[in-house]
Amino acid sequence: MSVPDSDVWNAVETVDRSELIAKQNAVLPERIEKAYVEGGLYRKMYDAAGVSPGDYGSRADLGRLPLVSKDMVRAFRAETGDPYGGLSSGVVPGASISHGSGTSGTPTLQVSSPADRETVADELASMFWMAGAREGTRILTMQNFGVRVELTLPLAAFKIGAVHILPDLGSASVDQLEFLRPEVTWAYPGWLDGLSAAAAKSGRKLDAVLDSLETLWWGGRYLSPLKRSRLQEQVGATIYEMGGMGDVGLHTSSCSAQDGMHIREDLFVVETIDPDSGQPLTDGSPGELVFTSLWDEGMNHVRWRSDDIGMVKSEPCSCGRTSARIFQLGRVWERTVVDGVLVMPGQVDDILYDVTEQDVPFQLVRSADGSRPAFLRVAVPSDGGVSVDDLGATVCSRLGVELEVRATTTEELVGSAGAKYAHKYAQVKDE
Amino acid sequence: MSVPDSDVWNAVETVDRSELIAKQNAVLPERIEKAYVEGGLYRKMYDAAGVSPGDYGSRADLGRLPLVSKDMVRAFRAETGDPYGGLSSGVVPGASISHGSGTSGTPTLQVSSPADRETVADELASMFWMAGAREGTRILTMQNFGVRVELTLPLAAFKIGAVHILPDLGSASVDQLEFLRPEVTWAYPGWLDGLSAAAAKSGRKLDAVLDSLETLWWGGRYLSPLKRSRLQEQVGATIYEMGGMGDVGLHTSSCSAQDGMHIREDLFVVETIDPDSGQPLTDGSPGELVFTSLWDEGMNHVRWRSDDIGMVKSEPCSCGRTSARIFQLGRVWERTVVDGVLVMPGQVDDILYDVTEQDVPFQLVRSADGSRPAFLRVAVPSDGGVSVDDLGATVCSRLGVELEVRATTTEELVGSAGAKYAHKYAQVKDE
Known part of the structure; x- marks a missing residue:
């Protein structure tokens, strides 16, 4: 001992x-x-x-x-x-x-x-x-x-x-x-x-x-x-x-x-x-x-x-x-497999924060019926000096997957300013 | 010992x-x-x-x-x-x-x-x-x-x-x-x-x-x-x-x-x-x-x-x-003196319950500016077999005071049915 x-x-x-x-x-x-x-x-x-x-x-x-x-x-x-x-x-x-x-x-x-x-x-x-x-x-x-x-x-x-x-x-x-x-x-x-x-x-x-x-x-x-x-x-x-x-x-x-x-x-x-x-x-x-x-x-x-x-x-x-x-990665239901690779929202969170140096609301959208691959909605910060394309390229290269990244707004994900806090929305969603 | x-x-x-x-x-x-x-x-x-x-x-x-x-x-x-x-x-x-x-x-x-x-x-x-x-x-x-x-x-x-x-x-x-x-x-x-x-x-x-x-x-x-x-x-x-x-x-x-x-x-x-x-x-x-x-x-x-x-x-x-x-009687601010006698809402509560055998919402109404004596609002129960006058007489005789008793409704005191419980309204009020 x-x-x-x-x-x-x-x-x-x-x-x-x-x-x-x-x-x-x-x-x-x-x-x-x-x-x-x-x-x-x-x-x-x-x-x-x-x-x-x-x-x-x-x-x-x-x-x-x-x-x-x-x-x-x-x-x-x-x-x-x-x-x-x-x-x-x-x-x-x-x-x-x-x-x-x-x-x-x-x-x-x-x-x-x-x-x-x-x-x-x-x-x-x-x-x-x-x-x-x-x-x-x-x-x-x-x-x-x-x-x-x-x-x-x-x-x-x-x-x-x-x-x-x-x-x-x-x-x-x-x-x-x-x-x-x-x-x-x-x-x-x-x-x-x-x-x-x-x-x-x-x-x-x-x-x-x-x-x-x-x-x-x-x-x-x-x-x-x-x-x-x-x-x-x-x-x-x-x-x-x-x-x-x-x-x-x-x-x-x-x-x-x-x-x-x-x-x-x-x-x-x-x-x-x-x-x-x-x-x-x-x-x-x-x-x-x-x-x-x-x-x-x-x-x-x-x-x-x-x-x-x-x-x-x-x-x-x-x-x-x-x-x-x-090393906690998330909840079981958040597990998302993209191109055979397990992707957890925490990893995405991390990459977005690293690139922009701020909290970036995002949502990993899976296909409810399996008819299309998962994609990512990102509320690209207007003062982040980075485009949705650049962000998407970085996310894909770091995760080692092909993942479509679409721009959205903070309001769309989080709700109107002040009404909710960013952690309240689901970072993974089936649509 | x-x-x-x-x-x-x-x-x-x-x-x-x-x-x-x-x-x-x-x-x-x-x-x-x-x-x-x-x-x-x-x-x-x-x-x-x-x-x-x-x-x-x-x-x-x-x-x-x-x-x-x-x-x-x-x-x-x-x-x-x-x-x-x-x-x-x-x-x-x-x-x-x-x-x-x-x-x-x-x-x-x-x-x-x-x-x-x-x-x-x-x-x-x-x-x-x-x-x-x-x-x-x-x-x-x-x-x-x-x-x-x-x-x-x-x-x-x-x-x-x-x-x-x-x-x-x-x-x-x-x-x-x-x-x-x-x-x-x-x-x-x-x-x-x-x-x-x-x-x-x-x-x-x-x-x-x-x-x-x-x-x-x-x-x-x-x-x-x-x-x-x-x-x-x-x-x-x-x-x-x-x-x-x-x-x-x-x-x-x-x-x-x-x-x-x-x-x-x-x-x-x-x-x-x-x-x-x-x-x-x-x-x-x-x-x-x-x-x-x-x-x-x-x-x-x-x-x-x-x-x-x-x-x-x-x-x-x-x-x-x-x-x-x-022997708890109530709160200091609820003290009401009628004809020189201290009247506490618990005493009124007790008399009303004794006569009607049920909870009777009531309110002891004091004069905010001292211009008139206190009076009592009572939501006389419709099934209590007792009139407001009879209730009033019993209250006065038991308390040993002259106190005007007026009929009111439960809703007026407590609010609409189910919205609040009877204990939420003030049993003593200055008006």
Whole structure:
């Protein structure tokens, strides 16, 4: 085991990979058994597939176990009335019950045991600690508490002895920030856009409003290195990228090396699969990320399909952490194949930003009936000094594909100025 | 010290009053000193009044110390820029910062130390325990987390080993309740009205939707004994009354005796004052309630004006608790004097409900310029078998005043059916 660096919260983050993998392998059989015994969904699926937990002999067998998706959970709940959709045996004393947003129907209920909350808080504390949070650091969290991480964000801050700030997200947020003076926070694109607009409206600059800020996590949308550096200037703070799935209790974060997001492999096994065939892919290939939880008492997630497209790299990171890194590329439904090449909107975003040095609204338009190839709509900036033809040529050459690029307007994609923020429209659309 | 009853969480709840008062008296001098040293507002006010913490010799001196109100806090913040309005020395490691809703301007920031959170959680646990919550009991809290009690509601549940449920308050709440099956919860009038409407819309009865519910706290509006018993039938659960001030960390709750709300006097000193003169009143007289906190590390509340009108009774309760009980009557601005008699809307509410056995929308209309006496608008129920004259006579005779009663319609007071709930309109209005 290596000696923890000063920005390493938990010694397991720098443990030898062989030790990490050995730990995963030791825990996996009991996790598979637990899911089968406690969760009706796993029992149903494993029985239907003719596999049993006893068939799992070694890591190589993991890929033979059925994959589980949220749709399967919904169907199981509808069929059986089990409020936890076959993922949990129910609540224990001291448990908390929360749920997803329920935007797509009945919210998915989630059970967390006291130990579960400690685990997620440790995971979050390691993020905060990496970014320099120490005793007394002011951490502002805008996270909605109605997801499985409820309670764990403040708990993570308290583990460090930091100060936890829960702001009012109302229109007074610009004024509040001047009082609250957070040093660490995170932001989704919409929040930052909104804050920027509110600051401008009151005649202030964002870096002045966020004067005290040292660290900001960016989540919810692809962030290219170039965009990150521009955003750092705008905000006046170091920006890290984060990802995660609240309901699974999974959080990933970039580190000082700014090269992918570390995943706590003592807590999760990550796989990559072909989203169509479900077949395992090798590390480094872009595919759907699949997670198996190694710690959860309340819920069972074995081979849980994330709906996220990404790449996993397990070679050592220059920051000293030995855990694998995730490079998020987008959502499964955004996958677009052009000339046999997988094109994700984040890649397009990156190229457009690189050429014009500004956010360029665009939309990858696929053929709903397969009758024509995909094409790209780009709201070419009038002050960008670049034509749609030049932009198109660059995009095609960098992606290595032939892709028609058509000019459009920002209004057409985003709506009238000020009505919506650019992140609200779909970057990939079927027409 | 008496032996704790089975529904008593903390032995201090049944301690001899003499011991309780002695404990208060022992702590008060250091609380007054702390407020003066840490909170700029107290220093300013005490200096202006020519008093100092050293002048406090005994309990009889408490009434000589300046009263503090939220308006004073706002003014101090505006004047000095102190984000905590002179009530706090600032944050400590492990602190959390939250705030009020900010509906009346800049939100009031609140600091809670780790010990503060434990204290409030103990106070809330004693409420839950009194109502029968035990290991595994499902407690559903709909409380907004953006007030000072953030984190303490689930913490209280966890202290008991109960299960904490944080529901989605969206339109799916009726369906959710069938999955969540809470045994303990609380409700503000609007929530219950909304739930009732949602249940009716889906063809269900409220007591069926709340099938699992055993205990419900009612807060935010006066509840008469008659109304309580009717509501119990409707909901199918025992109803307790609760009150409190999230920002002060104060929670009061009725007990098995259903006769006033107990206040943890090991944590708070409660006084009654004449809201106009600020002069102390004797226990049992209706007046503005004033609270001094005996425990708070993060914030200082010494003689804090609550804006609430109530009565304090300190004689023993049949439940065995020795703490004083609060009988809430309404808000200070709702005080209406008719023929020299203080009339609070809750009293009118009570009489109307008693006579008609249903909720009767009404409005006490005062004269903005003092040119005429107050009168009462009543939406006399068409199926109530009672005329406006008969209702008026009963109201006047029970209140011991001459008060003109005029008929009005529910729509005129509440708005068109379904658009608003009855609790949203002002029960007292100046015209």
